[in-house]
Amino acid sequence: MVVWRLLLAPFLLLSISWGQATKQIELWDPADLERGVGEDNLRFSFFKHNGDESGNTLLAIGGVHGDEPGSYFAAGILATHYRVTRGNLWVVPNLNHESMIRNQRGTYGDMNRKFDYVAPDDPDYELVKKIKSIILEPEVDLVLNMHDGHGFYRERWENYIFNPRAWGQSYVIDQKTLDGVKFGNMDEIGRKVSEALNDYLAEDHHYFSVKNTHTRDLDEQMQQSLTWFAVTNLKPAFGIETSKNIDALAIKVAYHLRSVEAFMDIMDIEYERDFDLSFDSVQKVIEEYGTVNINDHIKLDLVDLRRVLRFVPMARSGNTMTFDNPLGAAKWMGDRYNIYIGNKHISTLYPQIFDLDCDLKAVRIVADGRAHTVQMGETLDVKEEFLVVPTPGIRVNSIGFVTPDRTSQDGVVIRRSDIMPRFSQDARERTFRVEFYQQEAFCGMVNIRFP
Ligand SMILES: [Zn+2]
Structure with missing residues (x-):
């Protein structure tokens, strides 16, 4: 059996064109567009990389905030330059596309504060409703909400940039564990991903750690967020935060990509990509407009x-x-x-x-x-x-x-x-x-x- 697989593998690689197993999902009803519903607010797209071999499903979401390009350039690359052979990687690369083109955090307010309640006349209403329904799809085992955040998260106060209130270079969890759920050991998973990343840093002070917002008890703001919506619906969820204080887009994108890969490794999802993860290669892939x-x-x-x-x-x-x-x-x-x-x-x-x-x-x-x-x-x-x-x-x-x-x-x-x-x-x-x-x-x- 093993011999067969080895013999077949090169043939399969040759015969399957890149990205064939990737489907872009039609999300939006053309009738809605004809009626002009939310026509000033661009819609997001949704890609499914489904492996031939079944397995766990990771949902990666880029661009909830429009002024965080590391997040969405990485998610765009996940959508187009990866192929999955076991398990599934689902990607929304451009959740808040209108804010992205305007380079604003949220053209219609902070979308990441609309997951507890969003008014039906809010221009983001349809987008939030749709992404919630994707998060709740039964296959989804783990959710990543990708950001570029302020500063560098540190457990102790050092200065305005390096401190406990900063978000950058952290994996954000709402609580330590989600009991009785696969991948519910969120604190432990976050630490493992940090370890994987800390072997891959452009500069030492970029190191990653886990930031727990203790959302249920301490953080009313975060109770309106995408990850809290996921967690309260028994889906383990993480924020990935690279730092806005890192200037080079390629470095932020590379950190996001390496982070998502580390999550896939933990979830036993097998993937390939058509470039290497050096910062130079990532820069070239970003420029493939x-x-x-x-x-x-x-x-x-x-x-x-x-x-x-x-x-x-x-x-x-x-x-x-x-x-x-x-x-x-x-x-x-x-x-x-x-x-x-x-x-x-x-x-x-x-x-x-x-x-x-x-x-x-x-x-x-x-x-x-x-x-x-x-x-x-x-x-x-x-x-x-x-x-x-x-x-x-x-x-x-x-x-x-x-x-x-x-x-x-x-x-x-x-x-x-x-x-x-x-x-x-x-x-x-x-x-x-x-x-x-x-x-x-x-x-x-x-x-x-x-x-
Ligand atoms: Zn953000």
């Missing part, structure tokens, strides 16, 4: 996108923007869309309004002497030159390429030096837009990328 897909006509690479993009062809209303990074969001500002990854404002897109009634799906482009079929939104790598093969009835506009004598720019060889660099999509001036129109309708855009 991914793309935004606009109406299936346009796809923009968010890494190195220009800070401002003008004349982006879109519909007057009902534009859909899909991100492959779960921290991605677009916010309509009255005349433009602001594009965010977490609390980072990536770009501003100024739309130019078009009818989108065109069914062109792909075009032919000859690049460096080779013909390609390119779907709308795709990127074509070109070394020297390209030529768009004419499609009857379709007008081509290569942005930044000026030809006073033509209305359509198909059937003509275009070299990089023919295009004005300031019309590029990206700050490095490598990627250019080629747009397709059918009479007055916009059909889509192809990206031409030079070395």
Whole structure:
């Protein structure tokens, strides 16, 4: 039996594409959106990494506070760069997404004080209701609420930064144990996780310890929190707090990731990730912003996108923007869309309004002497030159390429030096837009990328 598994393992790794066992769960009823319920408050997403082998289930929640990027950049990476082979890791990377893009603790007040009572007319009402129902799902064995907190928690007062009232670099529990419940030995688990982390510190004073808020007897504030809601419903729960006083985002994110892994180790959940946990690698993974897909006509690479993009062809209303990074969001500002990854404002897109009634799906482009079929939104790598093969009835506009004598720019060889660099999509001036129109309708855009 053992031999079989060893023989099969490499084959399985090759045949299963990364993240196949991960499902993003549809949480929100489209009818709610049509009715405009809470439309000014962005919704969170929910990922399930379910292992082939059954086991315990850990629920990790990022972004309850919008100004704590270590929390949600880590949770975003848990959602997209991990694969679970035994047990389950469930992730909500962006619980309070509206506050994240505004980099505020809570745009509508402190969400972590709404778990005892939240008024039905509170903009956070639907979000709190939904996350409570996920916490209460019977499979969930343990809940993590991820934060970046003030200072460095110490049992004895040292100064304003290092003291018993600080939150940073601690695992917060509401009480020592939860009797008769699996993983109810919370104090002991917190200490074990601290030990695992304290072998992995960028600086000695970053060490972690357990902070017990003794919520039932001492802390009325914490009685309104997410973890207390979990504990009173017999779900062991921890706050993970890295320190806001650590400047490097990669270090906070790495501490969060290593902490969640230590919890998974204790819970016998088996996982893989597609990067190593050095601070440099974590920094690179944070910078994988991914793309935004606009109406299936346009796809923009968010890494190195220009800070401002003008004349982006879109519909007057009902534009859909899909991100492959779960921290991605677009916010309509009255005349433009602001594009965010977490609390980072990536770009501003100024739309130019078009009818989108065109069914062109792909075009032919000859690049460096080779013909390609390119779907709308795709990127074509070109070394020297390209030529768009004419499609009857379709007008081509290569942005930044000026030809006073033509209305359509198909059937003509275009070299990089023919295009004005300031019309590029990206700050490095490598990627250019080629747009397709059918009479007055916009059909889509192809990206031409030079070395
Ligand atoms: Zn917090």
